[in-house]
Amino acid sequence: MARMNSQSRSSQTRQALLDAARQLLIEQGYARLAETRVCDRAGVSRGALRYHFPEGLLDLLPALLDELIDIEGGKIDPAGLFNPRERMYLALYGLAHAQGQTDSLAVLELWMAARGDERLAERLNPIMDSADRRIFGFAPDAPFEPDLLAWRLMLHGASLHVFSLDYDRAKLTAALQWVLKQWPMPESLQQKLAARRAEATASASSESTPNTADAG
Amino acid sequence: MARMNSQSRSSQTRQALLDAARQLLIEQGYARLAETRVCDRAGVSRGALRYHFPEGLLDLLPALLDELIDIEGGKIDPAGLFNPRERMYLALYGLAHAQGQTDSLAVLELWMAARGDERLAERLNPIMDSADRRIFGFAPDAPFEPDLLAWRLMLHGASLHVFSLDYDRAKLTAALQWVLKQWPMPESLQQKLAARRAEATASASSESTPNTADAG
DNA sequence: CATAAAAAAGACATACATGTATGTTTACAT
DNA sequence: ATGTAAACATACATGTATGTCTTTTTTATG
Known part of the structure; x- marks a missing residue:
């Protein structure tokens, strides 16, 4: 991933998580929504998710x-x-x-x-x-x-x-x-x-x- | 439970399971629907559920x-x-x-x-x-x-x-x-x-x- | 009453999601 | 360059749901 300052990178992963959750919610519904799936889709770890959303x-x-x-x-x-x-x-x-x-x-x-x-x-x-x-x-x-x-x-x-x-x-x-x-x-x-x-x-x-x- | 012949008793538990599932679906949604919950609500065991619905x-x-x-x-x-x-x-x-x-x-x-x-x-x-x-x-x-x-x-x-x-x-x-x-x-x-x-x-x-x- | 089949209950292993703690990297200031 | 804190990754324990199998109870039939 390209180098960037801490703030924009951070807000970018946060947004990636939100986007992934939105997509999964639409594609598969809430019943199949799980942290692991959101992280996979967003391409980040659960640690990142839990950092932005404790x-x-x-x-x-x-x-x-x-x-x-x-x-x-x-x-x-x-x-x-x-x-x-x-x-x-x-x-x-x-x-x-x-x-x-x-x-x-x-x-x-x-x-x-x-x-x-x-x-x-x-x-x-x-x-x-x-x-x-x-x-x-x-x-x-x-x-x-x-x-x-x-x-x-x-x-x-x-x-x-x-x-x-x-x-x-x-x-x-x-x-x-x-x-x-x-x-x-x-x-x-x-x-x-x-x-x-x-x-x-x-x-x-x-x-x-x-x-x-x-x-x- | 009152004594009754096998058929009506069986269809009664089957119906109880269907009713329980319907109630839970309406009250809590599919995401929280689980066999154990359906059985609890219906008052029967998972064995019974799996007998009627393999x-x-x-x-x-x-x-x-x-x-x-x-x-x-x-x-x-x-x-x-x-x-x-x-x-x-x-x-x-x-x-x-x-x-x-x-x-x-x-x-x-x-x-x-x-x-x-x-x-x-x-x-x-x-x-x-x-x-x-x-x-x-x-x-x-x-x-x-x-x-x-x-x-x-x-x-x-x-x-x-x-x-x-x-x-x-x-x-x-x-x-x-x-x-x-x-x-x-x-x-x-x-x-x-x-x-x-x-x-x-x-x-x-x-x-x-x-x-x-x-x-x- | 004995027996077999149906109906129901229970037990155990596995898989998965979450809570939580800890380790690692990156960016930034000094 | 080096310490520090933010940002991110990983690991493990726990709870829960399911798949599967075995056991018990109930009902029907001889």
């Missing part, structure tokens, strides 16, 4: 969940421009058209793992609780709105379906487009996107546009 | 999945009166109003378990493949219909949500009612239910009506 998976998995939530939030609305209802629509639209939303399965695995392990639940649940706020921008005290929950259910069902035996990308897209047709885009989102489009055509060389800006 | 969980879990699918199908349409689209509606309606659809989580656990264990997958996947036909009456060669997949996604999402940290029965019902309002009941189902209601009032003491007959 209590093993009990320390690693919360860190992973935290990272996954950040990633999910960043995919939907990296610039933080949209409100929860708009983000819901964008997420479902993204699922219909973008490739591989595999990370959501890792989150599901962690959620199910927590049900069987109290100590793990103590550490994961607080992070889980923050997910809705961090991914969709829900305020903690926001009033309940049935349609938002319905969207969330559809989103979860669709995320799950990606891993089903009879998964067919085209069919999922068709089903989600049917849904999107039934449940029209929030008006506020139409306006925001129209404004962005106008802005984009005005200055044709805009630097950064959200990856979902072409929705609709 | 290869342990590898034999037990397919039998359990088979049972779960039968149960799910029986809940939705015990008499086999409805077509797939109608059953979808009834299932979602049932989820909105009935209590505890916990078995679907057990199926999910098995599905995720199969991803990490090839030998288990070999045995579970063929049964999984039969689920849509046995639960919803889908013909194997039925043409793809986007709205049916959409319903299925919603159903899965809602089933999953029952176990989320912030689960609130009233809120789920409200969300599903919003959905049902957006996606109206199939006409054929309206007619069938109207017919059954007329029949029921004609002979007030009808013996057996499907538990979903009051939908709508």
Whole structure:
């Protein structure tokens, strides 16, 4: 391995461990997740894992969940421009058209793992609780709105379906487009996107546009 | 334990093992499912488990999945009166109003378990493949219909949500009612239910009506 | 009642994951 | 260059789950 200073090398192995855990969680599920396997995949020893995460998976998995939530939030609305209802629509639209939303399965695995392990639940649940706020921008005290929950259910069902035996990308897209047709885009989102489009055509060389800006 | 003939006693322990596995699967997840735990819960020895299921969980879990699918199908349409689209509606309606659809989580656990264990997958996947036909009456060669997949996604999402940290029965019902309002009941189902209601009032003491007959 | 088969229980070895301690290398300051 | 601490590797003991075999109990049959 190339020479490098201690800090970047350290954070690199830490990240390799997190990546390995994420991959294994998606490929094989929590039941087969073990420190030894994570280390093998990451190409480091258990000593390294225990150095970065003293209590093993009990320390690693919360860190992973935290990272996954950040990633999910960043995919939907990296610039933080949209409100929860708009983000819901964008997420479902993204699922219909973008490739591989595999990370959501890792989150599901962690959620199910927590049900069987109290100590793990103590550490994961607080992070889980923050997910809705961090991914969709829900305020903690926001009033309940049935349609938002319905969207969330559809989103979860669709995320799950990606891993089903009879998964067919085209069919999922068709089903989600049917849904999107039934449940029209929030008006506020139409306006925001129209404004962005106008802005984009005005200055044709805009630097950064959200990856979902072409929705609709 | 009371004296009884060999057959019923045997099938009783077998069933006790299946029940224990199902409970543990729902309560703690596949990761913590072990022969010893199943035996403890069932109140029998590992010898008994291995007598009924020679290869342990590898034999037990397919039998359990088979049972779960039968149960799910029986809940939705015990008499086999409805077509797939109608059953979808009834299932979602049932989820909105009935209590505890916990078995679907057990199926999910098995599905995720199969991803990490090839030998288990070999045995579970063929049964999984039969689920849509046995639960919803889908013909194997039925043409793809986007709205049916959409319903299925919603159903899965809602089933999953029952176990989320912030689960609130009233809120789920409200969300599903919003959905049902957006996606109206199939006409054929309206007619069938109207017919059954007329029949029921004609002979007030009808013996057996499907538990979903009051939908709508 | 005797006997055989079925049903259930128990015992032991093996494999694997984790907890934990200790050894080794690398980077950095002096 | 040399000591020091961070970063990483290795080794061993323990707990737990499984595979497999043997023994005991229960049930059925003559």
